Amino acid sequence: MKISVIGCGYLGAVHAAAMAELGHEVVGIDVDTAKIESLSAGIPPFFEPGLPEILATAMASGRLRFSTDIADAAGATVHFVAVGTPQQYGGNAADLRFVDAAFEALAPHLTPGDVVVGKSTVPVGTAARLSETLASTAPGAILAWNPEFLREGFAVADTIKPDRLVYGVPDGEPGARATSALDRVYASAIEGGTPLVVTDYATAELVKVSANAFLATKISFINAMAEIAEVTGADVTALADAIGYDSRIGRRFLNAGVGFGGGCLPKDIRAFIARAEELGRGESVVFLKEVDQINLRRRQRVIDLLVELLGGQVNGKRIAVLGLAFKPHSDDVRDSPALDVAVQLRGLGAKVIATDPHAIANARRTHPQLTYADDANTALHDADAVVLVTEWPEYKALDPVQTAGRVRGQIIVDGRNSLDAAAWRSAGWTYRSLGRR
Ligand SMILES: NC(=O)c1ccc[n+]([C@@H]2O[C@H](COP(=O)([O-])OP(=O)(O)OC[C@H]3O[C@@H](n4cnc5c(N)ncnc54)[C@H](O)[C@@H]3O)[C@@H](O)[C@H]2O)c1
Numbered sequence: 001m002k003i004s005v006i007g008c009g010y011l012g013a014v015h016a017a018a019m020a021e022l023g024h025e026v027v028g029i030d031v032d033t034a035k036i037e038s039l040s041a042g043i044p045p046f047f048e049p050g051l052p053e054i055l056a057t058a059m060a061s062g063r064l065r066f067s068t069d070i071a072d073a074a075g076a077t078v079h080f081v082a083v084g085t086p087q088q089y090g091g092n093a094a095d096l097r098f099v100d101a102a103f104e105a106l107a108p109h110l111t112p113g114d115v116v117v118g119k120s121t122v123p124v125g126t127a128a129r130l131s132e133t134l135a136s137t138a139p140g141a142i143l144a145w146n147p148e149f150l151r152e153g154f155a156v157a158d159t160i161k162p163d164r165l166v167y168g169v170p171d172g173e174p175g176a177r178a179t180s181a182l183d184r185v186y187a188s189a190i191e192g193g194t195p196l197v198v199t200d201y202a203t204a205e206l207v208k209v210s211a212n213a214f215l216a217t218k219i220s221f222i223n224a225m226a227e228i229a230e231v232t233g234a235d236v237t238a239l240a241d242a243i244g245y246d247s248r249i250g251r252r253f254l255n256a257g258v259g260f261g262g263g264c265l266p267k268d269i270r271a272f273i274a275r276a277e278e279l280g281r282g283e284s285v286v287f288l289k290e291v292d293q294i295n296l297r298r299r300q301r302v303i304d305l306l307v308e309l310l311g312g313q314v315n316g317k318r319i320a321v322l323g324l325a326f327k328p329h330s331d332d333v334r335d336s337p338a339l340d341v342a343v344q345l346r347g348l349g350a351k352v353i354a355t356d357p358h359a360i361a362n363a364r365r366t367h368p369q370l371t372y373a374d375d376a377n378t379a380l381h382d383a384d385a386v387v388l389v390t391e392w393p394e395y396k397a398l399d400p401v402q403t404a405g406r407v408r409g410q411i412i413v414d415g416r417n418s419l420d421a422a423a424w425r426s427a428g429w430t431y432r433s434l435g436r437r
């Protein structure tokens with residue numbers, strides 16, 4: 001099939017390359033010239049495992065090209081819209097300017113029967129509004145909403161073989177045509193047994209935000225248990241293991257630590273709260289405010305632990321911050337707890353030396369004032385204390401004895417509960433983590 005993908009960021013670039021990998025003929029379009037130049041040269045503009053490989057294969061096959069000209073979408077029959085929906089500046093609601101601009105720019109290039117597929121995460125009600133607009137700007141085009149559930153770090157596999165597919169489609173004949181077009185796009189996943197839910201726009205939009213709200217709630221639940229564990233001497237990791245053995249609960253997403261960040265969970269729960277309030281149902285999701293607060297308190301807890309361990313004063317202390325990305329296997333620093341901790345420590349007067357295997361360039365762009373080291377050994381040199389805030393495998397593999405030889409003070413706060421506490425303590429470290437003795 002001929003496909004266009006509008007917006008080639010973390011979602012869209014992977015989607016475009018993965019669709020070409022599946023045999024479709026794809027054009028990826030973005031307003032960011034640097035991004036398109038990079039993608040056209042076969043170089044992903046961000047770190048995502050597996051993307052360089054499928055990008056190279058797809059470009060070599062001639063099935064994938066990139067452009068800054070929205071007119072190049074003409075000729076495709078399915079158009080995915082994957083532009084950003086960030087948190088509004090100064091508010092909680094989603095900023096829909098990019099979505100609106102993309103639909104407005106795309107409309108003149110559509111042919112009756114084309115299917116426009118929203119992939120961006122949007123507040124419930126957006127698809128119905130856009131569908132009405134399309135009816136006048138591109139008569140005969142059909143809108144579907146097909147939310148995306150990929151995880152950064154696993155984006156390629158999640159796109160090619162998703163856990164499930166959700167189509168929000170209109171009633172009647174247009175809905176049937178949109179469904180059949182999407183079935184052809186995702187034929188290999190569907191044949192492979194991927195569950196499919198075909199529903200209305202509102203449900204599809206809500207599935208996406210409620211899935212993220214549920215994941216955020218699960219993380220904040222275990223982090224709330226960590227807070228209780230901290231005042232009772234209990235161990236939140238053992239607690240998570242024990243409740244996780246109950247198959248109704250499950251162990252995944254019960255890792256207590258410095259909390260969730262990224263370009264999705266934090267802004268999506270805030271946008272959900274804002275939309276529910278607009279709909280007069282703020283009380284239905286009021287608990288998500290607490291989910292957000294618990295999450296933000298964990299960052300403060302890491303800072304408080306460091307201050308305590310450094311005798312009440314971090315001013316002038318050299319602190320090695322291991323990790324900047326919001327999670328391992330990503331270079332994304334949007335709303336990253338790790339970067340936030342580094343920035344807050346610097347604000348308290350600490351000499352922060354931060355490092356990350358892949359996220360330094362992105363962190364430097366938004367926070368040029370921080371000092372960055374290319375690797376952990378350089379960051380650790382002469383440190384008075386160490387804080388691990390992104391559980392990259394190389395940090396988890398650090399040897400406590402060798403690491404002791406690099407620092408000035410053997411103090412470590414493990415913000416991801418990812419190190420072997422006994423091994424670090426027996427090497428002479430003052431080791432502290434979150435929700436564990
Ligand atoms: N990142 C993820 O893992 C992920 C997963 C699922 C859903 N989502 C959702 O997907 C959407 C995109 O997220 P992202 O992380 O890829 O964001 P991103 O910021 O990485 O990418 C968005 C891209 O859209 C481009 N863009 C903006 N306006 C445009 C326009 N008018 N025409 C063409 N391109 C335009 C930007 O230049 C940018 O490259 C968001 O709604 C997000 O919530 C993201």
Ligand SMILES: O=c1ccn([C@@H]2O[C@H](COP(=O)(O)OP(=O)(O)O[C@H]3O[C@H](CO)[C@@H](O)[C@H](O)[C@H]3O)[C@@H](O)[C@H]2O)c(=O)[nH]1
Nearest residue numbers: 148149150151152219253254255259260261262264326327
């Ligand atoms: O037990 C856990 C699991 C995760 N996290 C943190 O939670 C955040 C989000 O992690 P994850 O969900 O793996 O990352 P994303 O790539 O942001 O993916 C989420 O957001 C995407 C965008 O909406 C969705 O598509 C995905 O399904 C959803 O998992 C990260 O900061 C993690 O460190 C924890 O603190 N504890």
